[in-house]
Structure formats: structure tokens, C-alpha cells
Amino acid sequence: MLRELKERLGAGASAEEMVSALFSKIKKSKLNAYSNLSEDSALERAREFDKTPWTGLLAGVPIAIKSSISTEGIETNCSSRILSGYIPPYDATVIERLKGEGAIIVGKTNMDEFAMGTSTETSYFGPTRNPWDLDRVPGGSSGGSAAAVAAGEAPCALGSDTGGSIRCPASFCGIVGLKPTYGIVSRYGLVSYANSLEQIGPLTLSVEDAALVMEVIAGHDPKDSTSVKSDGGYLSGLNEGVQGLVCGVPKEYFGEGVDPEVEKAVWGAISRLEELGASWREISLPHTRYALAAYYIIAMSEASSNLARFDGLRYGLRLGADQDWHSTFSEIRAAGFGPEVKRRILLGTYALSAGYYGRYYLKALKVRTLIKQDFERALSAGGADVLVTPTMPFPAFKIGERIEDPLSLYMADVFTVPINLAGVPAISIPCGFAEGLPIGLQIIGRHFDEASVLRAARAYEEATPYHETVPKEVV
Amino acid sequence: MAEKDVIIGLEVHVQLNKLNSKLFCGCSTDYHDSPPNTHTCPVCLGLPGTLPVVNRRAVEYAIRVALALNCEIQGETLFYRKNYYYPDLPKAFQITQYDFPLGLGGHILIRGEDGEEKNIRITRVHMEEDPGRLVHAGTIDRAKYTMVDYNRCGMPLLEVVTEPDLRSPKEARSFLDKLRNILEYLEVFDGDLEGAMRIDSNISLVGGERAEVKNISSHKGVEKALAYEITRQRSARRRGVAQVQETRHYDELRGITVTIRTKEEAHDYRYFPEPDLVPMRIADWVPRVRAELPELPDAKRERFVAEYGIADDHAKSLTSEIRVANFYEDVARRSPPRLAAVWIADVLKGELNYRDVAVDGFRTDHMVEILDMIGKGKITEKGAVEVIRTILDQGGDPAAVVAARGLARAEDDAVLEAVRAAVEECGQAVADYRAGNEKAINFIVGMVMKKTRGRADPGEANRLVKEALDGRGGA
Numbered sequence: 001m002l003r004e005l006k007e008r009l010g011a012g013a014s015a016e017e018m019v020s021a022l023f024s025k026i027k028k029s030k031l032n033a034y035s036n037l038s039e040d041s042a043l044e045r046a047r048e049f050d051k052t053p054w055t056g057l058l059a060g061v062p063i064a065i066k067s068s069i070s071t072e073g074i075e076t077n078c079s080s081r082i083l084s085g086y087i088p089p090y091d092a093t094v095i096e097r098l099k100g101e102g103a104i105i106v107g108k109t110n111m112d113e114f115a116m117g118t119s120t121e122t123s124y125f126g127p128t129r130n131p132w133d134l135d136r137v138p139g140g141s142s143g144g145s146a147a148a149v150a151a152g153e154a155p156c157a158l159g160s161d162t163g164g165s166i167r168c169p170a171s172f173c174g175i176v177g178l179k180p181t182y183g184i185v186s187r188y189g190l191v192s193y194a195n196s197l198e199q200i201g202p203l204t205l206s207v208e209d210a211a212l213v214m215e216v217i218a219g220h221d222p223k224d225s226t227s228v229k230s231d232g233g234y235l236s237g238l239n240e241g242v243q244g245l246v247c248g249v250p251k252e253y254f255g256e257g258v259d260p261e262v263e264k265a266v267w268g269a270i271s272r273l274e275e276l277g278a279s280w281r282e283i284s285l286p287h288t289r290y291a292l293a294a295y296y297i298i299a300m301s302e303a304s305s306n307l308a309r310f311d312g313l314r315y316g317l318r319l320g321a322d323q324d325w326h327s328t329f330s331e332i333r334a335a336g337f338g339p340e341v342k343r344r345i346l347l348g349t350y351a352l353s354a355g356y357y358g359r360y361y362l363k364a365l366k367v368r369t370l371i372k373q374d375f376e377r378a379l380s381a382g383g384a385d386v387l388v389t390p391t392m393p394f395p396a397f398k399i400g401e402r403i404e405d406p407l408s409l410y411m412a413d414v415f416t417v418p419i420n421l422a423g424v425p426a427i428s429i430p431c432g433f434a435e436g437l438p439i440g441l442q443i444i445g446r447h448f449d450e451a452s453v454l455r456a457a458r459a460y461e462e463a464t465p466y467h468e469t470v471p472k473e474v475v
Numbered sequence: 476m477a478e479k480d481v482i483i484g485l486e487v488h489v490q491l492n493k494l495n496s497k498l499f500c501g502c503s504t505d506y507h508d509s510p511p512n513t514h515t516c517p518v519c520l521g522l523p524g525t526l527p528v529v530n531r532r533a534v535e536y537a538i539r540v541a542l543a544l545n546c547e548i549q550g551e552t553l554f555y556r557k558n559y560y561y562p563d564l565p566k567a568f569q570i571t572q573y574d575f576p577l578g579l580g581g582h583i584l585i586r587g588e589d590g591e592e593k594n595i596r597i598t599r600v601h602m603e604e605d606p607g608r609l610v611h612a613g614t615i616d617r618a619k620y621t622m623v624d625y626n627r628c629g630m631p632l633l634e635v636v637t638e639p640d641l642r643s644p645k646e647a648r649s650f651l652d653k654l655r656n657i658l659e660y661l662e663v664f665d666g667d668l669e670g671a672m673r674i675d676s677n678i679s680l681v682g683g684e685r686a687e688v689k690n691i692s693s694h695k696g697v698e699k700a701l702a703y704e705i706t707r708q709r710s711a712r713r714r715g716v717a718q719v720q721e722t723r724h725y726d727e728l729r730g731i732t733v734t735i736r737t738k739e740e741a742h743d744y745r746y747f748p749e750p751d752l753v754p755m756r757i758a759d760w761v762p763r764v765r766a767e768l769p770e771l772p773d774a775k776r777e778r779f780v781a782e783y784g785i786a787d788d789h790a791k792s793l794t795s796e797i798r799v800a801n802f803y804e805d806v807a808r809r810s811p812p813r814l815a816a817v818w819i820a821d822v823l824k825g826e827l828n829y830r831d832v833a834v835d836g837f838r839t840d841h842m843v844e845i846l847d848m849i850g851k852g853k854i855t856e857k858g859a860v861e862v863i864r865t866i867l868d869q870g871g872d873p874a875a876v877v878a879a880r881g882l883a884r885a886e887d888d889a890v891l892e893a894v895r896a897a898v899e900e901c902g903q904a905v906a907d908y909r910a911g912n913e914k915a916i917n918f919i920v921g922m923v924m925k926k927t928r929g930r931a932d933p934g935e936a937n938r939l940v941k942e943a944l945d946g947r948g949g950a
Contacts, residue, residue: 070524083523090517092524187751191523195750224526225752302750305558308567309521313623325562325621352558352745361747 002061002209005155009053009060015046015104019062022106026153031129031138033148035067037107038074045104056102057216063098064154066145067108068115069200070189071095074105078191079123080113082310082317082336092189093224094158094200094217101216106154109144113338114307115165115193117141118412121403122340129399130172131471132437136396139169145203146173150471156209158217160190162198163295164391164416167428170203171391171440174430174469176457177203178210181448182423183228185214186221192306194299195226197420206467207429207458211235214450228448237451242459243277245452248384252288253415259394265432265439266390269460273388276459283384285374287367288418294367295417296410297351297360304348310336343406368421375422379446386456389415391428391440415442425450429457430466438466481705482685483647484639485697486675487654488632490605491536491663497629498604499527499570504630507668511610511624519629521565526751529554533602533631534577536663538757538764540633541578541600543657543771550758552577554602554749559742562623563607571603571634573746577757583657584773585649588642595650596638605630608670614726616733627670639677644701647676651694652795656772659797666694667833676701680708683718688732690725700725704732775800783812792820798834799824805839810846818846818859826863841866844873855932858882884930893926894939908944916940 009015019042026034042062049060065071068078070088072095077083091099098105112122120143121127128143130136131151138147142159146169149157159166161179170177178201185200192198202213211234218230249270254263270280312318312332319335322328337345351360378384392412402409419426424447431441441460445453461467494504500518518525534552541548555573578600587593607628611618635654641647655672658664666672674697679685686708691700708718722741723732770778772794779790779800793803793816806815819842827834845862848854854862854877865876877883897919898905907915916937923936 068524070522076523078523086523088517088522088524090522090525187524188526189524192751223528225528226750301747305556305568305745305747308558308560309523309565311560311562311567313562314520314565315522326560329560349745352747354743354745357745357747 001205002058002155002212005061006059009049015049015060016043019043019046019104019106022062022153026107026148029151029153030134031131031147031151031153032126033109033128033138033144033151033153034064034107035077035079035110035123035125035144036075038071038105039107041073042104042106049102049104054102056100057212058098059102061103062106062155063103064106064109064145064148064157065095066142066157066159067111068160068191068193069094069158070191071105071108074108076108076191078114079111079125080336080338080341081124082312082332083315084124084317086315088189090189092200093186093221095189097216097219098158103216109142109148109157111144112141112165113341114191114303115141115160115162115198116303116340116344118164118168118409119397119399119403120144120169121399122338124338127399130396132174133396135398136437137172137399139172139392139396141165141169142177142203143169146170146175146177149173149203149205150175152470155205156213157203158200158213159203160198160200161420162194162299163420164413165198166201166203167391167416167426167440167442168413170428171442172396172438174438174466174471175203175205176207176210176427176429176461176467177201178214178427178450178453179419179425180214180218180450181425182420183226184218184230184425184448184450186217186219186224186227188221188223192302194302195306196302197295197299207427207454207461208235208238210427211238211454211458231448234450234454237455238458240455241277242273242456245273245278245456246383246385247273247278247280247456248283248378248387249280250285250288250378250387250389251282252285253389257393257411257414258390259434261432261434262390262392262394262439265434266388266441269431269441269464270388272463273456273460276463278456280388281384283378283387285371285378285418287370287374288414290367291371291418291421292410292414294364294371295413295421296347297364298368298421300344300348301351301361301364302348304345304352307337307341307345312336340406371418372422375418375424375444379424379444385445385452387444389442389444391415391442395434395437395439419444423447425453427453427457429461430469431460431464432466433469479642480681481642482639482679482681483641483643483701484677485635485637485641485647485650486677487635487637487651488605488673488675489540489635489654489658489664490668490671491533491631491633492665492668492671493663494530494533494536494631496530498530498533498602498631499629502629506626509626511622511626514626515628519565520625527570527749529752529755530631534755534757535760535764536631536661537577537600537602537633538760539661539663539768540635540658541581542761542765542768543661544578544581544583544597544600544635546578546581546597546600548578548757548761549575551575551754551756553754554752555746556749558745561606562621563609563628565607565625565628569604569606570749570752572601575754576601583650583653585646585653587649588646593646595640598636598638600636601634603632603634604628605632614728644698644705647701648694648698651697653772655694656795656797660769660771660775662769676704678704678708679718680705680712683708683712684720686718686720686732687722688725689722689735690727692727696725696727699730700732703730707732772800779803779816783807783816785813785816789816789820792824796834802834802837802839802842806842806846809843811850814846814850815842818842818849822860823863826867830867832867837863837867841873848873848877852884852932852935853877854882854884855930858884881928881930884932890923890927890931890936890939893923893931894936894943896926897922898940898943905944916944919944
């Protein structure tokens with residue numbers, strides 16, 4: 001889809017008209033997909049492009065950015081009150097790269113506060129609505145990015161995925177979302193929630209678009225010590241098909257707790273891949289049932305430390321008169337964080353405390369190693385090339401349906417968090433509908449083997465109509 | 476004063492201030508003369524989304540120090556987060572080391588309380604980042620407000636921890652002097668810069684709990700702070716008040732320590748491995764760093780004795796500061812080494828100390844010239860001391876000082892003339908001498924000195940008078 005857009009621009013279509021049409025659509029929207037727009041700078045850049053078009057992989061292409069990714073001069077509040085008004089003085093590395101390839105940033109998208117959630121309901125600025133059913137959540141935490149792309153309020157977007165935060169909303173909104181291998185995309189500028197788990201990735205309308213964005217954002221960054229070199233080539237092998245590809249189907253990802261409609265759609269997708277020349281076999285990821293517990297302990301522990309810096313002293317929320325240090329920062333944090341963020345900070349603090357560290361954090365790290373080994377074994381040479389699972393156990397739920405019951409929300413992440421613990425790449429692509437709501441298919445690959453994931457996803461997409469279906473609520 | 480009941484261990488924070496950039500960002504370390512908060516960037520300010528990148532040169536310097544302190548370098552080293560809230564810590568955690576520090580189990584020799592050499596064991600050496608600097612309006616317990624300067628934030632620090640092997644404030648000072656000396660030999664440290672060395676000390680009386688005294692801001696302040704603390708603990712014990720385990724703050728202005736918190740209030744720092752940095756395999760670095768280690772004080776001292784044939788005391792004195800040692804070697808290459816040792820160790824060092832001037836304040840060329848004049852008998856020893864003092868106080872070069880102050884030893888003819896005249900004038904003394912009163916000669920020599928206005932060498936004058944009286948001279 002981005003290819004057509006670029007062709008239109010190349011044929012002389014006005015970027016300014018395209019961008020202003022986008023803004024008028026966004027302003028009329030009921031979705032609340034964006035938390036703040038960069039209208040002036042986007043229009044100015046579009047006019048410049050029209051005057052003297054530049055080249056680049058994303059030349060003239062508008063893009064929406066999750067509010068947790070730092071953009072110089074554009075408010076980056078992570079949908080939290082404590083960061084409201086915070087304007088970074090620097091660009092994240094991915095933003096530098098996007099700009100370097102000619103993209104135009106239209107605004108920052110709504111998200112679960114500090115990416116802590118599965119529904120975008122924990123945003124200080126209110127929930128984002130699902131374009132397929134306005135009473136439902138778009139998934140989270142990159143719900144704003146997914147809803148914007150699904151509803152045509154942005155042709156593509158960046159999100160971040162700590163435990164499913166790209167794939168879950170991609171699944172709920174019926175679009176493509178890729179979580180790259182840990183280390184492939186620089187995290188410099190991504191406001192940390194759980195450093196050892198998260199990656200920035202694309203949310204797009206097609207697999208090819210995801211590959212294109214990956215070409216731009218992937219690669220080693222000297223500013224991120226955990227980043228590695230990328231060989232690129234995301235686009236080049238895209239259309240090579242799935243002939244001979246071995247798909248592993250982990251038995252732990254089916255059965256109890258999974259909506260039958262979801263299960264049916266995923267099995268349908270497996271059959272379709274088989275028709276296209278792939279084979280499948282059942283495999284086991286035996287430590288799956290420990291993944292959620294390990295994930296939440298690690299994520300909350302890291303979060304409790306990462307979010308400690310928000311004290312109102314240097315940026316962000318300020319309240320009335322200053323008192324002594326402890327009272328001042330305690331009051332700011334009490335007022336600035338929402339309940340889910342506080343819950344995770346408290347639990348994480350507890351898990352790292354003297355006497356509990358070994359019982360929780362260290363143990364979680366050990367489980368993490370076991371889970372990683374599960375994936376390495378399943379995806380070893382002679383085993384499966386990719387794994388195929390549902391992204392989410394069910395389609396989008398109603399706004400308010402689960403928010404009072406954090407545990408049931410955490411359970412929704414059961415098929416996405418093991419991937420972050422293992423650090424492997426995974427994509428969610430649309431594979432059907434249940435009562436009008438999109439269903440997501442998750443394809444998981446080996447470390448650094450985005451190519452196979454994208455190739456399988458592309459082959460499936462080409463053979464199915466789901467990615468071309470547009471929500472009727474928003475036309 | 477031997478204080479057998481005093482137990483002291485030190486934690487010394489050493490800034491690696493000869494590095495060009497901070498520990499985890501590219502900011503310059505040359506901030507000492509700059510306005511507050513001008514040597515900062517998003518990384519050292521801990522802005523959301525920023526990530527640390529290790530300064531590899533800092534690690535190399537740290538290995539250098541650990542090797543010089545005879546530590547065992549660990550094969551792999553890790554950074555941890557030490558979590559606590561304080562305004563000088565913009566991330567609300569300090570990146571430091573915990574398990575797997577850089578170096579373990581070293582030792583150095585110091586001059587003990589009894590004058591004998593004494594081995595002090597080093598527990599560990601680890602790297603960490605310096606916090607910012609708090610500037611209190613007044614003293615810490617009475618200030619109305621506090622300002623923060625982040626210029627220092629992220630400066631590379633080494634923490635050197637000793638075993639409780641020190642027995643008196645003087646030994647503590649002696650340890651710090653030796654440590655500073657070694658650090659300067661390694662060219663990683665400039666001890667003259669403000670805040671270059673800061674000391675926390677654990678101190679207790681045998682049988683009592685220990686107090687940790689923080690905020691000792693110089694190696695000179697340590698004696699005062701510890702002496703105060705010993706007196707305080709002794710008098711508390713006399714009054715029957717038991718020392719509790721506590722942390723105390725040294726108030727330099729008032730020269731006292733005040734309690735900050737007791738053991739019950741101790742922080743739980745929730746250490747955990749820094750997820751934004753990867754473990755460093757430093758074992759491979761060690762051979763190269765070791766090969767490049769400069770000659771250290773003890774080795775240099777031995778070499779000076781062997782190579783220049785000087786006394787061990789002189790060698791020790793000359794090597795107690797790298798700049799003095801270099802000064803000596805430069806002079807000794809161009810002058811008789813033993814004469815140079817005596818004049819530099821016994822005279823010049825004293826004159827420099829008295830004026831609180833570093834050895835750079837005196838030119839080696841001048842020293843060579845002065846030694847040359849002494850050797851050739853052009854000036855007397857007394858005259859040479861005066862030349863040194865005059866140059867230090869008023870500047871100038873040796874030849875000019877000698878000329879201006881009339882310090883040139885009288886020419887032989889003039890002395891002989893004076894001897895002749897004195898023998899003629901002092902008839903009574905000559906008679907006394909010839910009658911067997913040897914001491915009478917002193918009167919005549921005094922007359923020679925008077926006639927030459929002190930420019931004659933007294934020993935030489937004595938010899939000439941003797942010769943004149945004994946009839947072997949030309950009188």
C-alpha cells in the first residue's frame with residue numbers, strides 16, 4: 001500500500017493535500033487514536049516535498065508514532081499525566097532514520113500509560129476505540145497506532161512491543177504488526193518500560209509495508225549497546241513463497257481459554273499455508289505456562305526502576321508550591337501515575353527487594369532462559385522454520401469489560417509474552433473475522449530471521465482477502 | 476599515636492578525570508571552570524528514552540588501576556542499577572557494579588603508624604557513574620533550599636574499597652597519599668581538581684558498632700574527620716552510650732560528623748543487572764593493559780637506588796609523587812645523581828611544601844644549573860639555598876640571582892688576599908694558635924669571612940688559614 005502511495009507522489013500527487021486530508025480525517029475521528037498532532041511541521045514538510053521532492057524509502061510518506069518514542073520538538077507523554085507537556089530535545093534513532101528516508105511525522109498516538117496494558121484503556125487521555133466496533137478496545141498498548149492505521153488515519157505507524165504491544169492491537173484492529181528480534185531495532189529514544197523485552201516495530205496495512213519500514217528502522221546503533229547489525233533484505237526475499245517451509249504448531253497455544261472462532265481461523269490459515277506449499281507439524285513449548293508469571297515479574301521489576309526518574313524535578317508534571325524533596329516528588333508521583341502504573345511499580349519494587357530478589361526476579365530470569373530454550377529447540381535446524389499460533393486468544397473485547405480485573409487482562413497476553421522473553425521475531429497478520437471482529441495470526445521465527453516470518457506472512461496475505469477488508473464504521 | 480582499638484576501612488571514590496568524556500555519554504569531563512549544567516546531554520540528564528553506552532577507555536583505565544592495586548581482574552564484568560531517589564541522581568538509579576566487579580582482592584604497601592611498611596588489603600575496585608552535585612544554601616541540616624548541578628553527573632568514578640586494616644587517621648591519610656600517588660603514576664587522575672577524591676569511611680572502636688562517615692571530600696580532610704569521630708565514639712563509650720550502626724555526614728565547615736540514618740533506616744537499593752548494558756568480557760584486555768602499565772612508585776624507588784646509587788630514604792621521598800620523580804630523573808641525567816637526590820629530596824621538596832607549590836613551579840634547568848655551581852664551588856651551600864628560595868619567591872634564573880645578591884663565592888685571589896690580611900691583623904690569635912690553642916684559628920677564619928663578606932667557603936678559608944700559619948701556604 002505504501003508502494004502505491006509513493007507511486008502517486010512520484011506521479012505528482014500533492015503531499016500537502018494528502019497530509020491535510022489526513023488531518024481533517026483525524027480531527028473528525030471518534031477513535032481518539034492520537035494524543036497530539038504535529039500538524040504545522042508535517043504540513044510544512046509536505047509543502048517542502050511538493051516544492052522539491054526528495055528521494056528515500058519513505059519519501060513523502062506520512063507516519064504516526066507511538067507516544068513512547070521520543071521526537072524532537074513534539075510532545076512525547078507516554079499517555080501519562082506525569083509526562084504531559086514533556087517535549088524531548090532529541091530524536092529517537094528510529095525517528096532520525098525515518099526522517100533520513102523522507103517520512104513525514106503526523107503525530108503521536110495514544111497508548112496504554114507507559115505501555116502498561118493490553119487495551120489502551122490505561123491512557124491518561126482516555127481509551128482509543130476500535131475502528132471495527134467503537135465500543136471495543138483496539139488492543140494495546142500501541143492501540144492508537146493500530147487504530148490509526150486500520151482507520152486510514154495514517155498509512156503506517158510505529159509502535160513498541162514489550163509483551164505483545166504491537167501484535168495485540170494489530171490483531172484486534174485487523175492489520176499487520178511486527179515485533180522484530182530483540183536488538184535489531186535501536187531502542188534509543190524509546191521511553192523504557194521493560195528494557196530487556198521491548199522492541200520498536202511497524203504497524204502497517206500490508207506485510208510489504210512492514211518490510212519496507214523495517215528496511216528503514218533496523219540496524220546497529222552505537223547509542224544502544226543492546227543493538228546488533230542487521231543484514232537488511234526484508235524486502236528482497238518477500239515474494240519467494242512458502243514452498244518447503246516447515247510450520248511448527250505449538251500445542252500449548254490451542255485449547256482451553258482460546259475462543260473457538262479464533263482457533264478455527266488459525267487452523268484455516270495453517271491449511272492455507274499447506275496449500276501454498278508449506279508443511280506443518282505439532283511441536284511443544286513446554287514452559288509456556290510459566291511465561292506470564294516470568295514476564296510480569298521481569299517487566300514490573302525493570303519498570304519500577306525505569307519509572308523512578310519521573311519526579312517532576314526536571315520535566316513533566318509540576319504541582320503548586322514545592323515542599324521538601326520527599327513530599328514534593330511523592331505528591332507528583334501520586335498525582336502523575338495512573339492505577340495500573342502504580343500497581344506495576346509497587347509489584348516490581350517488591351520483587352526486587354532484598355530477600356525477595358532471589359525468589360522472584362532471579363527465578364523469573366531462569367524461567368526466561370528455559371522459555372528461550374523452548375523456542376530454540378522448536379526452531380532448531382531440522383525442526384520448524386517458523387511457528388504459527390493465534391496472536392490473541394480472543395478478538396477485541398468491550399471497553400470497560402476487563403479493566404477492573406487486571407489478572408484477566410494479563411491473561412490476554414499469554415501467546416505474545418513468551419516471544420518477548422525469547423527475543424525472537426513475530427508478526428501478527430489478519431486471518432479472519434469473528435462476528436465482524438478481526439482475528440490475528442501470529443508467525444514466529446528464529447532470532448534474526450525476520451525474512452522467513454515476512455515471507456510466510458506475505459505468501460498467506462497474498463492468498464487471502466482479510467488485509468483488504470476495511471472497517472465500515474470508518475469510511 | 477598508636478591506637479590499637481581503632482578499626483578503619485575506607486571506600487574511596489576516585490574520579491578518572493583525565494578521560495575526555497563521561498562514563499556513559501560523550502559529554503566532556505572538563506567542567507570544573509564551567510557554569511552549572513553546561514556539560515550535560517540527554518543521556519547524562521537521564522531524559523526518558525536515553526541509553527548508556529560504556530566508555531571503553533574508562534574501563535581500560537579502571538583495569539589499569541585495579542592491576543596497579545594488585546587486584547585480580549574478573550573475566551567478565553557487569554553493571555548494576557543501584558536504585559534510590561535523590562535529586563542529584565536524574566535516573567533515580569546509579570549505574571554501578573555489584574556482583575562481578577572489575578577487580579577483587581588487591582593490596583598496597585603504606586607507611587604504618589609505627590613507621591614500618593604495612594600491607595593494606597583492597598577488597599574490590601569497581602566502576603560507577605558520579606551523581607550530580609548538590610549545592611546547599613548553608614549547611615546540609617539547615618539549608619532552606621538546594622540547587623543541583625549536573626555537570627559532574629556521569630563522571631567516571633572508581634570505588635576502591637579496603638579491608639578494615641587501618642588503625643589510625645594517620646594511617647588512613649597515609650593510605651590515601653599512596654593511592655593518590657599510584658593513580659597519578661597511572662596518568663588516570665589529577666588529584667588537584669575539586670572533588671577528584673571523595674571518601675566514605677567505616678570506623679569503629681574494638682567491640683563497638685561501626686559508623687559510616689560520608690562526605691569526606693579530600694584526602695587531607697580524612698584525618699580531621701576520623702579524629703573527630705574517634706573522639707566522639709570514645710567519649711560516648713565513656714559516658715556508657717553504645718555506638719549504633721549508623722551513617723554519619725562529615726560537615727567540613729564545622730569539622731564534625733552528624734548522624735543521617737541508622738541501620739533500621741538503611742536503604743534497600745534493589746540492585747539488579749543494568750538491562751541496557753551487556754556484560755563485558757575484559758579478560759582479553761588484561762595482557763595488553765598490563766603490558767602498558769607504567770613503572771609504579773615502589774618499583775621506581777628500587778630502580779632509583781640501583782640505577783643512581785642514592786639512599787633508599789631519598790628514593791622513597793623522590794618517588795612519592797610522580798612529578799617529583801620525573802623532575803629528579805630529568806635533573807639526574809644532567810647532574811651528579813647523588814647530589815641531585817640530596818638537593819631535591821632534602822632541600823627543594825621542603826621549600827616547595829613550605830610554599831604549597833607543586834614541583835612544576837621550579838625548572839629542572841635551574842636545578843641543573845644550581846647543582847653545577849655547587850659542584851664547581853661557584854656558590855656555597857648556603858648560597859644555593861638562597862638561590863632556590865629567591866627563585867621560588869621572586870622568580871629569575873640562578874645566574875641572575877647569584878649576581879644580583881652577590882652570592883658568587885669569592886675568587887681564590889681575593890680569598891688569599893683576605894687570609895694574608897687577616898693573619899697580619901690578628902697577631903694575638905696567631906700567637907695563641909702557635910702556642911697550641913687550635914680554636915684560635917676560628918677567630919682568624921671569621922675575619923676572612925668578614926673581609927670577603929661571606930663569599931668565601933668557610934671550609935676552604937679554614938684550610939687556607941691553616942696553611943698560612945703552618946708555613947706551607949704562600950703567606
